[in-house]
Amino acid sequence: MFEPKRLHPVAMLVKMVKSIKEIIAALIVLVVSNFGHFRFLLIVGIAIGAIFIIISSILHWLKFTYRLEENEFRVEQGVFLKKNRYVPFERIQSINISAGIIQRLFGVVNLKIETAGGMGEAEIELSAISKEEADRIQRIIKEQKNQIQEESAVPTDLQEEKLLYKINLKELLITAATSGGLGVALSIVAFLSQFDEIIPYEKIFEQLEWITHASLTVIVFACLLGLLLAWVLSFIGVLLKYGDFTIREESDQIIISRGILEKKQFTIPIDRIQAIKISENLLRQPLGYAAVHIETAGGRDEKDIETVLFPLIRKSQLKEKIESILDVTIQQQLNPIPKRALYRLWLQDFLLGLIVIVPLCLFLKPWGYLSLLLIPISFILGYGQYKDSGWLINGNELTLSCRFINKTTVVLEKKRIQSLKIKQSYFQRRRKLVSVEANFISGSLGNDVTVDNLDQNDGAKIYHWFSRREKNVL
Amino acid sequence: MRSEPKNRISPKAVVVWRISASLISFMMLIIFIAASIFIWKFNWPKWIIFILAAVWLLYTICSIFFFPKIRLKVWRYEVHEQELDLQHGLFSVKRVLVPMVRVQHVDTTQGPLLRKYHLATVTISTAATVHEIPALEMEEADQLRDYISKLVREAKEDV
Numbered sequence: 001m002f003e004p005k006r007l008h009p010v011a012m013l014v015k016m017v018k019s020i021k022e023i024i025a026a027l028i029v030l031v032v033s034n035f036g037h038f039r040f041l042l043i044v045g046i047a048i049g050a051i052f053i054i055i056s057s058i059l060h061w062l063k064f065t066y067r068l069e070e071n072e073f074r075v076e077q078g079v080f081l082k083k084n085r086y087v088p089f090e091r092i093q094s095i096n097i098s099a100g101i102i103q104r105l106f107g108v109v110n111l112k113i114e115t116a117g118g119m120g121e122a123e124i125e126l127s128a129i130s131k132e133e134a135d136r137i138q139r140i141i142k143e144q145k146n147q148i149q150e151e152s153a154v155p156t157d158l159q160e161e162k163l164l165y166k167i168n169l170k171e172l173l174i175t176a177a178t179s180g181g182l183g184v185a186l187s188i189v190a191f192l193s194q195f196d197e198i199i200p201y202e203k204i205f206e207q208l209e210w211i212t213h214a215s216l217t218v219i220v221f222a223c224l225l226g227l228l229l230a231w232v233l234s235f236i237g238v239l240l241k242y243g244d245f246t247i248r249e250e251s252d253q254i255i256i257s258r259g260i261l262e263k264k265q266f267t268i269p270i271d272r273i274q275a276i277k278i279s280e281n282l283l284r285q286p287l288g289y290a291a292v293h294i295e296t297a298g299g300r301d302e303k304d305i306e307t308v309l310f311p312l313i314r315k316s317q318l319k320e321k322i323e324s325i326l327d328v329t330i331q332q333q334l335n336p337i338p339k340r341a342l343y344r345l346w347l348q349d350f351l352l353g354l355i356v357i358v359p360l361c362l363f364l365k366p367w368g369y370l371s372l373l374l375i376p377i378s379f380i381l382g383y384g385q386y387k388d389s390g391w392l393i394n395g396n397e398l399t400l401s402c403r404f405i406n407k408t409t410v411v412l413e414k415k416r417i418q419s420l421k422i423k424q425s426y427f428q429r430r431r432k433l434v435s436v437e438a439n440f441i442s443g444s445l446g447n448d449v450t451v452d453n454l455d456q457n458d459g460a461k462i463y464h465w466f467s468r469r470e471k472n473v474l
Numbered sequence: 475m476r477s478e479p480k481n482r483i484s485p486k487a488v489v490v491w492r493i494s495a496s497l498i499s500f501m502m503l504i505i506f507i508a509a510s511i512f513i514w515k516f517n518w519p520k521w522i523i524f525i526l527a528a529v530w531l532l533y534t535i536c537s538i539f540f541f542p543k544i545r546l547k548v549w550r551y552e553v554h555e556q557e558l559d560l561q562h563g564l565f566s567v568k569r570v571l572v573p574m575v576r577v578q579h580v581d582t583t584q585g586p587l588l589r590k591y592h593l594a595t596v597t598i599s600t601a602a603t604v605h606e607i608p609a610l611e612m613e614e615a616d617q618l619r620d621y622i623s624k625l626v627r628e629a630k631e632d633v
Contacts, residue, residue: 297601418576418602425566435566439603447602463476466571468556 334390341453434459479552487609574629
């Protein structure tokens with residue numbers, strides 16, 4: 001336990017790859033610019049650089065040692081400049097084990113030790129150690145930490161890690177097959193827009209001779225092939241990303257790990273969870289599936305993150321599964337928005353559609369008329385937006401659901417809502433409708449959820465529920 | 475909904491907003507002229523220029539003469555022990571509640587234009603959002619900032 005140890009020799013390789021990664025951009029520029037008769041110099045330069053990287057990687061490995069001693073994690077490193085870093089066990093906040101492609105090839109892991117706060121610098125990374133060694137370090141630190149805590153008279157019950165969920169093959173395949181929903185739709189749109197550019201209409205009339213049925217078939221075929229390719233790529237991407245997805249629970253945190261080629265692990269303290277997001281895209285909703293994300297606020301120096309809790313879950317199991325992990329109530333039935341909102345949504349979507357339709361019909365005759373198909377689509381979408389909007393207050397929890405294209409449901413605790421906004425436009429006022437926006441801490445771009453066109457009185461109910469003033473001023 | 479928050483912002487806000495709207499409008503005019511020259515040179519349809527001109531004119535008139543007045547009329551705020559109550563908006567009226575326990579810091583800021591008119595803006599930040607009460611008299615803004623800051627320190631979670 002006390003003797004200083006070196007990393008697994010693979011660490012040299014990891015270091016080399018890292019160094020090459022850092023200079024790769026400069027390297028590419030050099031090679032591409034292809035100095036003509038300076039080529040010899042270039043080769044010499046690269047050779048020197050390569051030797052330097054190899055030697056420095058070896059030295060780095062030779063001089064890097066770590067040991068667990070006197071309740072501290074001690075690392076000594078540095079070839080010319082010695083750097084020692086001692087981290088007391090009780091300061092260690094999390095130990096993350098991951099494995100990149102190189103590590104996986106050699107069956108080793110990367111171990112990262114993170115401390116709370118500490119100006120970002122106090123962090124240790126062991127880039128290659130054996131899995132057993134990683135387990136050993138983890139065990140020792142955990143035991144020692146518990147001992148320290150017991151000595152300071154804070155008894156904690158040693159809770160064992162519990163497996164809560166593991167993705168099965170069927171779920172993984174459905175996740176992969178249905179995740180590209182928006183991507184596929186986007187690539188259709190992108191392709192169609194190019195279609196307009198490739199075949200401007202005046203030119204077609206001028207050059208009708210060369211537009212034969214054959215070339216049109218070719219274009220359509222290429223289009224379908226492109227879509228299929230995009231879908232296959234996204235399918236493989238999702239398989240690699242969510243393969244081996246597991247959720248484990250350990251005292252007050254859940255540990256999510258995923259990934260086939262590159263393993264990723266997230267440790268999430270349950271009391272830092274800000275919001276739960278349930279999203280159903282167009283492909284998954286009809287099949288009765290949803291995805292669940294959680295928003296977590298980081299500590300002082302950490303980032304807020306958005307993590308997938310369930311890549312795919314049957315809607316019928318949603319309530320049971322989420323509630324078994326987190327302390328929330330998932331509502332099956334929300335309060336609807338009033339019927340008069342439907343006419344507003346229809347009008348909005350119709351007008352939005354017209355912005356696309358009118359110029360297309362005016363300037364791109366025959367083909368532009370295809371855009372008229374957007375009219376029925378906008379009515380179907382409007383109905384979906386109406387049906388899938390809802391709200392519910394349950395004790396200290398607010399559930400809001402809405403749809404732009406995909407349906408999103410967000411469950412928020414009152415104390416996690418950073419601010420609440422009730423909006424009413426002129427047209428909404430005439431129909432006695434309001435929009436409700438709740439803001440929360442989020443790792444992704446959107447930090448709010450907005451539900452449009454609630455009944456004015458329902459909006460007031462949410463407002464009063466959130467207000468911390470005397471409740472008698474109604 | 476509850477009755478409107480009590481306090482209004484300084485009526486001088488209208489002047490400040492008008493000046494900044496004029497500046498923006500002027501910049502847009504320069505862009506418009508550049509675009510027109512471009513369109514003229516490359517023999518694009520001339521009606522585009524007329525449409526752009528009409529849009530610019532409409533925007534300028536609205537943003538200088540009408541919008542500031544409406545915004546001033548709608549703007550209200552009130553500070554309660556447990557929360558901030560704001561109301562603002564132009565086309566749609568927004569009513570915002572910010573609980574004191576969620577406020578992270580309060581600042582006053584002042585650009586050259588506001589300084590000239592002896593005004594300041596109070597900025598209230600939570601972990602996820604930033605809210606502004608624009609154009610208060612400087613003394614009022616400073617007092618408000620200190621008062622909110624005091625309430626924030628005293629506020630306790632109620633749930």
